[in-house]
Amino acid sequence: MANFTYKYNFKSVQEQKIKLKRNMKDIDNLYYDAMELLDGGRSGAKKAEKLLLKALAIDPHSPQTYIGLVQVYGVFKNKKKVAECIKNAYAETVKKFPVWPKEMLWGDMDNRAYMRAMQYRADLYADEEEKEKAIELYKLLLRLNPNDNQGVRYTLSGVYAGISGEKINKMFDEGNAKQNWDKLENLVKTQNAKHKFWQEPKY
Numbered sequence: 001m002a003n004f005t006y007k008y009n010f011k012s013v014q015e016q017k018i019k020l021k022r023n024m025k026d027i028d029n030l031y032y033d034a035m036e037l038l039d040g041g042r043s044g045a046k047k048a049e050k051l052l053l054k055a056l057a058i059d060p061h062s063p064q065t066y067i068g069l070v071q072v073y074g075v076f077k078n079k080k081k082v083a084e085c086i087k088n089a090y091a092e093t094v095k096k097f098p099v100w101p102k103e104m105l106w107g108d109m110d111n112r113a114y115m116r117a118m119q120y121r122a123d124l125y126a127d128e129e130e131k132e133k134a135i136e137l138y139k140l141l142l143r144l145n146p147n148d149n150q151g152v153r154y155t156l157s158g159v160y161a162g163i164s165g166e167k168i169n170k171m172f173d174e175g176n177a178k179q180n181w182d183k184l185e186n187l188v189k190t191q192n193a194k195h196k197f198w199q200e201p202k203y
Contacts, residue, residue, distance in 0.1 A: 030058075034068050038071055090118065101144070105145055156197055
């Protein structure tokens, strides 16, 4: 009897693992299909929303799905839903990491949804004038991923200098147009000298 129970439980666990992998694959496919649709303006965003809500029905705890919905509701300029999805993505990230790891590198694709959730939450804190909470999260991201593939150092510099995230984005656009990012780099240099929040990695 004991042997039969052991075999039955093992089979059940294996079935659950297979089902979980299948669900994760389905959710990933829905997410990437939705992201491709976003290039189609509002009509594409509406189709993307349907896919992401379908993914959310499969797993209501996926930060990646909430991040996708942030993009969708951004197209619709629905600030309330954008904020709600950011908070949900961050809450699920905190559940995943009750204790933050020593590093969370951007090069690992599995980390990206969590890192975006953290960055978006910090951005939202900054927009809500909760600057200390924003600074704490930005600095955490820089500690976890010193290479700063997300450009967190620029936004954090803006917070210290009293420059909005929107203006930082415009500075990026200007830099891209001119192929000259000196304004942003000088901003980081000035604020980092004062607040010591980032040490550029040596390659």
